[in-house]
Amino acid sequence: MERPGTWHDRRVGSRILARCCSWEAIKRTLPFLCWLPQYSIQWMQLDIIAGLTVGLTVVPQGLAYAEVAGLPVEDDEFYLTFSSSRQYGLYSSYVGCFIYCLLGTSKDVTLGPTAIMSLLVAIYTSGDASLAVLLAFLSGCIQLALGLLKFGFLLDFISYPVIKAFTSAAAVTIGFSQVKNLLGLKDIPRQFILQVYETFHKLPTIRVGDAVLGFLCIAFLLALKFMKEHFPRVYRGMPRCYRLCYIIVWVTTTARNAIVVVAAGLVAYSFHVMGLHPFILTGKTAEGLPQFQLPPFSEKIDNRTVSFSEMVQDIGPGLFIIPLMGLLESVAIARAFGLTNFLGSFLSAYPVTGSFGRTALNSQTGACTPAGGILTGFLVLFSLGYLTPLFYYIPKAALAAVIICAVAPMFDLSVCKTLWKVKKLDLLPFLVTFLLSFWEIQYGILLGILVSLVILCYSIARPKIKVIDPHGPTLMIMSGLSFPSVEYLRDTIHEKAFTDSLPPSVTLDFTHVNVLDYTVVMGLREIQHEFRSQGRTLLFSGLQPDIHQILLAADLKDFQHPLSVTTADLYIDGSVEPLLNNVPKASSELNH
């Protein structure tokens, strides 16, 4: 289960924890020094439970996400495949656990393979495991660099509608990519549009065994999830049998991914023993732990050596998209993320990031420190060492069910309703990102960002200007003035000042203006020049102190004591006066 809605919870946690040890730089470098001295048996109990729980989720998810990442070499010709790269999902699952335990600042975050990251890896490496590992290495380096160079502010320019639209589109893409495994269809292309077409086109070739098992798994997962959310809580006073019952239900529902996969595996094994093959199975997974080795800086394909620069070219825009997406939710822990990808690449991992779903699970289970990650990591290592022969019998349809149930909550169009209510214009970047992401995910994100920026620039180029008194007009400028607004400001002043009545003076109320750049100052100078050439005056009022300084520095003529001019000549009725004059004084006196 991935819930992008909680994308900030972690930052908060990390900040609070970071502050508690901010008095010592060495503790800031190694945050585990903060909690280790206070570590208690009670914390350990809870951490063990949380660590095991997350481990029971990450193993089936790791196997499943390797499929999303396109890392199993596609040889669906034989439904008992003889080679597979499914181990990459597990290789990617444990490095983050250990590193985050040492460097993590939030008790809940778990690093590892996620559905979206796996989708991005699939897009930019097209199933080449060497490329995926190299990408992890490069992503780690870029993330570490971004963190060191304080370039995290780049992420500020990705707006919430864009993130929401991207995750929703990714959920559809990922979910639909598993329909072929759920139904046992073969030769389905990767590109989304073609995939939809081919999936429906090949619907008659559906394999009954896979489809029945797949839908059963989905139903089972949904039922367990529903139970988890609606099962009544137990309290201390209740009878022991109630509490035992609760624990059983809690364990079953929490470890539902593992249970479903194991059960489906047993069913498949039973059929296998009977000589029947109703399901497409996962097939062989490489046994044992990965070797510690340099990431592949070159590779051999068909006896041809592909050089580093060619590999980088193959990855293309993924080099920017993947590190940024990996950091999207949490710049604060760029160091842990970057280091995990960097070190992971020496252990054949593909790019990982913080998992929303498992982080939430960790939090719900009651993790007290990041120490639970150690247990999660060992569980993954144990699986790699001893369980891989058993993975052979896991039906692909069961893993597809796991993925579909994990990504389904990410699809959330209800945000459209809120967008419509709060700010209709923000629907545009949402829709642009959502629709284009089905075509090419990087175009969706980039164009979405671009549209948000255009909307942003438009609000700068067209600041709100209110006319307070149409007779001796005062134009109240409602926001800062930057260069794109200068023509609009000029036009507005002209419209109000060069009416038939030709008012002898026009006042610009700068109460709300706290940004003023050179282009605007020059524009104002020219407008003032026009006014003067007609024997009229352009007055300024409500100037904030720094804006006043800027206008004085620009040597505007007739601009000596605008505040006193304002007070003396205008606002005779008194109601507006305190507003216009208090601001610069108040803010200068109260400046922090």
Add this chain to the structure above:
Amino acid sequence: MERPGTWHDRRVGSRILARCCSWEAIKRTLPFLCWLPQYSIQWMQLDIIAGLTVGLTVVPQGLAYAEVAGLPVEDDEFYLTFSSSRQYGLYSSYVGCFIYCLLGTSKDVTLGPTAIMSLLVAIYTSGDASLAVLLAFLSGCIQLALGLLKFGFLLDFISYPVIKAFTSAAAVTIGFSQVKNLLGLKDIPRQFILQVYETFHKLPTIRVGDAVLGFLCIAFLLALKFMKEHFPRVYRGMPRCYRLCYIIVWVTTTARNAIVVVAAGLVAYSFHVMGLHPFILTGKTAEGLPQFQLPPFSEKIDNRTVSFSEMVQDIGPGLFIIPLMGLLESVAIARAFGLTNFLGSFLSAYPVTGSFGRTALNSQTGACTPAGGILTGFLVLFSLGYLTPLFYYIPKAALAAVIICAVAPMFDLSVCKTLWKVKKLDLLPFLVTFLLSFWEIQYGILLGILVSLVILCYSIARPKIKVIDPHGPTLMIMSGLSFPSVEYLRDTIHEKAFTDSLPPSVTLDFTHVNVLDYTVVMGLREIQHEFRSQGRTLLFSGLQPDIHQILLAADLKDFQHPLSVTTADLYIDGSVEPLLNNVPKASSELNH
């Protein structure tokens, strides 16, 4: 003389004139219907003088700027060149005069070849006259389209420092490109850096005749310009001889370009008759008027046909730079500019735009309507028809002197001083544009725009937030909040709210906030959630009505009567109260 400082004067004029006939759509389409009915003999007298004056400037400038545009085929091997394309400068000079007379809305603007546009043409067409004419056609189409689609707002995003830096760099580039003609140097490359190197390298090969003539011409032009600016004005009461003297001086100084060129031509002819060739001459200029024909949509080079798409590729980024630069100063007259380039291309013109220098001249001479342009146009046509044989003898050094004196005032680094005083950060786009323009003019402009935009975005991402009371903290947000600011806002609130004292409530003063987008609303909702989970409150005060609406629409909990909460609980001292509460009320009542 080109003075980019007056880049707005025309807009103003155009707007006033446009307004006078805004009540009738047909007059807006054909603005000459506005002034024609009121046309008087007195206006005509002044227009004739202005038209002739501008004509006497545009003919030598047209010849000279063709050199800047690189349109004379470079065959300096023989200093008496046998073929030349100098006529293109004149071809480009008259179409705008006639069209602007019909469609122009400002009495002063003159359309024609300019130094900067010629430089751009040189860069993007590298001396290929067919490309230059095609570029005029495409620029005209693009300008018309930009005008029709109201895309003029794009130009708002080119800030004044960028324009200033670009024109200063262009002045240096253009001026230096003429040094070779001034000194009679040969085989000087086009690229600025190489040009500087080669010019100094070849200084020993200087031709004395050209150098002496060139510097004499410059001295003469400067002296006449100085006289024009400092000669005492005459008044009605003065003796007739004074007034006659004034008129002679006025005519001499105003037509100084023509006088210098004619004088230099006479000197060269005299030497020619004597069998001496101390100067490099202009050489043959095609006689007669250009044929009316389709712009060249394909061309033949060395027996190979270059197709339309290849030609467009050759022009490259010039397709965007040239139409935009042409419109830079005046979107209001996009129609006249676009039509001139469009029609001009049928008459072998290269791209033109409004000339700062000749527009100022027109204004100083006392033009009353755009009708003077007719005379200017006929003067150019007359030159083409009857004077071209005489152009043969014009020394290149004299034309170089005309160009250098025309572009010198465009070089203006005094703006740096003002930038330093007004806003130091705006020096950055200035310097980036200035320095990069010497390398590649489009990179200079694009990177300058980019740097301005980054500065702009930074001010949005880091809004000023003032702490008004550090004990029961009130954070006054000094500008609108858009998505890039959400993380910074969150961090600032956390910094103030999660201090050791843990104040029970924090107030956000939204007096100056008039922009609020969905991302910020979601961020505020999460911050409020954190506060609530700790039993504390986040209050809002000074909300403007539309911002209040947005927050209500977003269903923020505990957000029922923020204004009354503010009034009741906070601001007990009373001094800040009227400020914070008056704004939304005042602005809603006084809304226009």
